[in-house]
Amino acid sequence: MSEYTATVIDTTGIQKYIFGSNRLKENIGASHLVKLATTQWVKNCLEELFPSSVYIPDETQEEVQPIINIDEKINAELVYAGGGNTVLLFRSEKYAREFTQKLTRKILEEAPGLNIVIAHHPFNWDKDVLQQVIEQELIKGKLDAQKRQPRPSVPLLGLSVTATCNSTGLVAVKKVVAKNTDNQDQNLNSDSYLASREIVAKLKAAEEANNEIEAMLQVQPKYKVARDVDDMGRTEQESSYIAIVHADGNRMGKGFENYIKEECDRGHSIAEKNEKCIMAMRKLSWAVNQAASKAITEVGKLVIDAIETGKFTPKEKFLPFRPIVYGGDDITFVCDGRIGLPLAVKFMKEFEKHTQDLPDGKGKATVCAGIAIVKTHYPFSRAYEFCEALCGNAKIFVREKTQNFSERKQIFSALDWHIAASGLIGSIGEIREREYQGGKLTIRPMRLHELEGNDWRMSWTDFAEVVKAFNEQEPWKDKHNKVIALREVLREGEKATKQFLNAYGIQELPEFSPKANSLLKRQGWLDKVCYYFDAIEAMDFYIPLGE
Numbered sequence: 001m002s003e004y005t006a007t008v009i010d011t012t013g014i015q016k017y018i019f020g021s022n023r024l025k026e027n028i029g030a031s032h033l034v035k036l037a038t039t040q041w042v043k044n045c046l047e048e049l050f051p052s053s054v055y056i057p058d059e060t061q062e063e064v065q066p067i068i069n070i071d072e073k074i075n076a077e078l079v080y081a082g083g084g085n086t087v088l089l090f091r092s093e094k095y096a097r098e099f100t101q102k103l104t105r106k107i108l109e110e111a112p113g114l115n116i117v118i119a120h121h122p123f124n125w126d127k128d129v130l131q132q133v134i135e136q137e138l139i140k141g142k143l144d145a146q147k148r149q150p151r152p153s154v155p156l157l158g159l160s161v162t163a164t165c166n167s168t169g170l171v172a173v174k175k176v177v178a179k180n181t182d183n184q185d186q187n188l189n190s191d192s193y194l195a196s197r198e199i200v201a202k203l204k205a206a207e208e209a210n211n212e213i214e215a216m217l218q219v220q221p222k223y224k225v226a227r228d229v230d231d232m233g234r235t236e237q238e239s240s241y242i243a244i245v246h247a248d249g250n251r252m253g254k255g256f257e258n259y260i261k262e263e264c265d266r267g268h269s270i271a272e273k274n275e276k277c278i279m280a281m282r283k284l285s286w287a288v289n290q291a292a293s294k295a296i297t298e299v300g301k302l303v304i305d306a307i308e309t310g311k312f313t314p315k316e317k318f319l320p321f322r323p324i325v326y327g328g329d330d331i332t333f334v335c336d337g338r339i340g341l342p343l344a345v346k347f348m349k350e351f352e353k354h355t356q357d358l359p360d361g362k363g364k365a366t367v368c369a370g371i372a373i374v375k376t377h378y379p380f381s382r383a384y385e386f387c388e389a390l391c392g393n394a395k396i397f398v399r400e401k402t403q404n405f406s407e408r409k410q411i412f413s414a415l416d417w418h419i420a421a422s423g424l425i426g427s428i429g430e431i432r433e434r435e436y437q438g439g440k441l442t443i444r445p446m447r448l449h450e451l452e453g454n455d456w457r458m459s460w461t462d463f464a465e466v467v468k469a470f471n472e473q474e475p476w477k478d479k480h481n482k483v484i485a486l487r488e489v490l491r492e493g494e495k496a497t498k499q500f501l502n503a504y505g506i507q508e509l510p511e512f513s514p515k516a517n518s519l520l521k522r523q524g525w526l527d528k529v530c531y532y533f534d535a536i537e538a539m540d541f542y543i544p545l546g547e
Contacts, residue, residue: 002125002271004068005096008138009038009086009103012115012147018325019384021167021199023178024229024334027380029202031325032209033111037103039081041110042088045102049095050075059286064279069125069271079278082285082328087134089123096120111205113168113198117146130274131260165196173197178228213323216293217300223307224318229376231318232336240376241419241541243340246387247347247369249329250398250411252288259284259360283359289327291358291365295350296326296333302346303339306545312339329367332384337373338543341417344369345460346547348413348448368394368445371417373541378420390416390445397445415460416445419541441491441533456515458531466535467542469510476510487536494525510535 011017011034018030046054053075057063068077068089075095079087090096100118107114119142123133163172172194195203210225219225226232232242263280267273303321306312314320320336321343329351335343348367355365370390374383394414402409447459470476476483482504489500501507501522508521509532520526 004123004125005090005093005120006123006130006133006138007088007090007096007118007120008134008143009042009116009118010143011038012117017114019381022380023167024380025206025227026167026199026202027324028209029204029206032205033114033202035327037107037111037114037116038086041103041106042081042086043078045099045106046076046078049099049102057282064282066275066278069275080281080285082289093120111201117143119143119146125274126271129264129270131264131277163194165199166193167199168196170196170198174200176200176203217297219319222317223304226318226320226322229334231315232320232334232376241337241373242334242376243337243371243373244334244383244387245332245340245344245369245371246384246391247331247344247367248391250366250368250395251405252329252365255360255362256284287358288329288355291351291354292326292328292331294354295347296323296331298350299343299346302545302547303343311545312543329365338541339545340371340373341538341542342545342547344371344415345448348415349547352413366411366413368398368413369415370394371415373417373419386418390418394445413448414445415448419537440529443529443531443534454515456513458512462512463535464542464544466510466512467538468544470535470539473510475506483536483539487533490524490530490533494523497524498522
């Protein structure tokens with residue numbers, strides 16, 4: 001029997017669901033619920049419905065071979081879960097709909113507010129190519145149609161006199177404690193607030209997520225995972241900043257499609273194509289997930305090592321680093337504002353390192369990152385939107401420099417960031433036009449690595465060395481007023497910068513690279529672009545960690 005039903009599960013409105021709140025604990029819990037709904041709960045529902053007739057491949061054992069096509073006892077098989085989609089095969093549409101009912105009920109009960117879309121399509125193993133069914137009929141067809149015509153959510157806002165949830169505006173069901181304190185009595189604790197079912201579920205999930213991340217990062221008992229942004233290092237009567245980092249792989253979706261198509265084309269019959277398609281999906285999605293997890297783990301190790309060696313002192317033994325979204329090539333984490341840049345760079349380098357040997361044989365994957373450094377209690381949802389836009393800015397930069405990802409140009413990793421001393425009003429372009437007047441004062445976005453050969457382009461490696469020189473080398477070390485004066489003079493152009501250096505008897509500015517034009521270190525500007533303004537601005541927000 002070769003007739004099956006292909007099912008795809010996708011989520012909608014995820015950014016709002018995860019980052020719509022300004023409380024870190026709620027963001028953490030929401031992200032964990034999304035992960036559960038598209039992975040673990042899918043497996044649980046399958047096992048409950050088909051206790052002896054379901055096949056769920058074991059990633060740790062690299063079980064990539066499909067089974068449902070050769071074992072008639074199997075009524076359901078999990079093809080893969082990753083990249084935001086979950087794909088399954090059922091022996092009949094009846095089984096697919098029973099599974100859908102069970103999963104959606106569980107989500108309604110345990111993750112209220114989370115929206116998913118599920119689509120089914122008949123599939124013949126010997127006549128239909130699974131990749132085409134998934135991409136054309138399900139994702140671009142039925143799922144996109146459902147997303148364009150969403151069913152409006154009309155929750156009951158309450159009857160008579162009701163209390164309102166502080167985070168969602170929906171009906172509150174209980175009081176919850178905002179922070180981890182000794183007093184956990186919601187009625188007596190002054191830091192408690194009203195919460196709806198959605199928020200209660202997120203807070204409950206946050207505790208499970210914290211246990212998971214502690215195990216993943218191998219956190220020693222003497223350290224604690226941050227539960228709140230205040231745990232990131234905020235101290236009384238001291239200005240404190242957090243960094244929100246969003247990283248996303250370059251053209252990973254396209255690469256995924258191409259690899260699966262290449263593997264499918266290697267099959268001689270339709271049945272063989274489908275077998276190779278499923279194997280390719282599993283191999284690549286698992287490899288990318290593992291690479292991202294390893295990269296996050298290495299970032300955590302760097303933070304712990306920085307604390308152990310005295311490079312950084314945390315608040316009350318809280319790790320100043322907390323992943324929120326991880327798994328796959330879409331990553332978001334929050335950390336102390338002073339280490340946002342080095343941790344973003346560390347993640348990018350580790351992601352490249354651990355994707356060197358992906359099954360597609362295309363070499364390392366590249367990634368872009370956006371880093372928003374804001375005051376600790378700046379609205380989290382707004383800051384996330386901004387770091388996502390910064391990541392998009394870096395991607396535009398890569399696209400322009402590679403002639404729209406032409407095969408003639410090598411795709412590279414890049415990052416962009418913004419340090420918001422006050423608020424964030426307007427888009428990235430509007431802010432930079434308003435705050436960096438006087439020529440092109442900023443050199444962001446920039447490449448992660450130096451170019452090979454004799455040509456020079458600004459890279460993070462060179463940039464970090466100049467920031468370090470301003471902080472640690474003469475004549476700039478501990479000369480805060482002199483550095484600030486230089487920053488203001490840079491606004492006036494290269495002639496004013498030369499005069500400033502002559503007045504102070506300084507021959508040259510810190511050198512970016514021996515390959516850079518020698519005029520740059522003598523005048524601060526080159527080709528109507530200022531290269532030093534960003535470095536001075538980053539001095540208070542960059543602690544070298546050996547990234």
